[in-house]
Amino acid sequence: MQIGNCTFSSYPLFLAPMEDVTDRTFRLLCKEFGADLVYTEFISADALIRSVQRTEQKLILSDVERPVAIQLYGRDIDSMVEAAKIAAEAKPDIIDLNFGCPVKRVAGKGAGAGLLRDIPTMLAITSAVVKAVSLPVTVKTRLGWDDRSKIIVSLAQQLQDCGIAALAIHGRTRAQMYTGDADWTLIGEVKNHPSVHIPVIGNGDVTTPERAKECFQTYGVDAVMVGRASIGRPWVFREMKHYLLHNEPLPELSSDFQFNILKRQINESINWLDERKAILHIRRHLAASPLFKGIPFFREMRIRMLRAETLDELFRIFDEIQQTYLGDV
Known part of the structure; x- marks a missing residue:
């Protein structure tokens, strides 16, 4: 599987971007334990443009953690383009656009998952960022705003037409937040749609090695993204990798x-x-x-x-x- 210049071997596992979790030290640990791609905490485009010190600190990367993606969120074209250009100067391997964060302070202001209610702006931001930077641009989003608007199958094709290099899908709507079960059937539908040619990364409720393998085999995704299961447990990537490659559990770690x-x-x-x-x-x-x-x-x-x-x-x-x-x- 290929994203830009990044080539991934069989069963790639990605560390999901998580605010106040995926800082540099945690990313390095997860990389050491087998994460194939790591993401920064999500970064506010507005704060980056204003040169907020804590936000700028999130751009500090290490060669040891490569490949690494910088994730940005915002609600308007100009700020996202400017922020993407600033982020590109930090020389990540990928620029990722967050259209999935469900929390009120983000989605309620029209950013993150809030853009699932304004698809034209989401697509305009995506197209503009793709044109503004030479790095591969990817997107992470959700199935839709709520159960009445699960638009991910058509949205995936629209985002692909904008020029993104890969799409990560969290198998919940914004209305679900992090409750209920992630619906992987729609993730699989996107992956297996004849018009979708970019890599599709599945995310949501992947907490065990057995579930990681099931997601690869049942839904055909190109990569699996692990989020909350890694918190306090960076070695989960080693456990999952071992099971994926050898079809047996890793001996319990002391x-x-x-x-x-x-x-x-x-x-x-x-x-x-x-x-x-x-x-x-x-x-x-x-x-x-x-x-x-x-x-x-x-x-x-x-x-x-x-x-x-x-x-x-x-x-x-x-x-x-x-x-x-x-x-x-």
């Missing part, structure tokens, strides 16, 4: 291994940000990590862990968890 990866992620985040920001940032990963799932009588310890404010405090709690709940490893 709690010691998982703790070491989380500790490494925290230390690298501190080096990238600072201690306070890194501790706040890592809480989402800790809350989602399977390492702490199913431990009985863990509520009080969990609260302490998620309220820790320093590295020393957090690592002491980690040691206590290992000794008290998981055995002294």
Whole structure:
């Protein structure tokens, strides 16, 4: 499978762009564990044009994480074109346009999934950005605004006509947000439509190696995008890759291994940000990590862990968890 100059081998797995998750340190970990393509957090076109420092920081890429895509969102042609030109100067491999973010502060203002209610503007933005940059441009979107407007099959053909190099589809409508089950049947319909020739990337509820393989085999997608299942679990890409290639589960990773990866992620985040920001940032990963799932009588310890404010405090709690709940490893 090819996107621009990026060639992917069998069963490519992509790390989905996620705000406050897919920062540089997390992308590098996911790449190390087998992610074939990683995306930045989504970047506001308006903030990028205004040179907001935190937004500009999201453009800092590393050769180690290539291929890497910078994802942009916005609601008007001029700002998206200008932002795409700025993003291209950071030399990503791909520019991705976010037409799928469902949150109110984005979609409610006409950006992200909000553009599913204004297809002419979505198409105009896409065409203009494709013409403005020399990099391959891709799109990530949803099935439609709600159950009454699942327009993805016709929309995919329209976006293809705009010149995009690939299309990622989240199998929910904007109205669903992240509730209910992702509908992969429409993703498969797009992939298998005789008029669609660009790569189609499926996204939504891919949480296990078995489900990843099922999505490739049943719906014929060119790549599978993994989002929330990777939070607190960057090694999920290794687990999925092993199953896809060998049709057997990877031996369970020890709690010691998982703790070491989380500790490494925290230390690298501190080096990238600072201690306070890194501790706040890592809480989402800790809350989602399977390492702490199913431990009985863990509520009080969990609260302490998620309220820790320093590295020393957090690592002491980690040691206590290992000794008290998981055995002294």
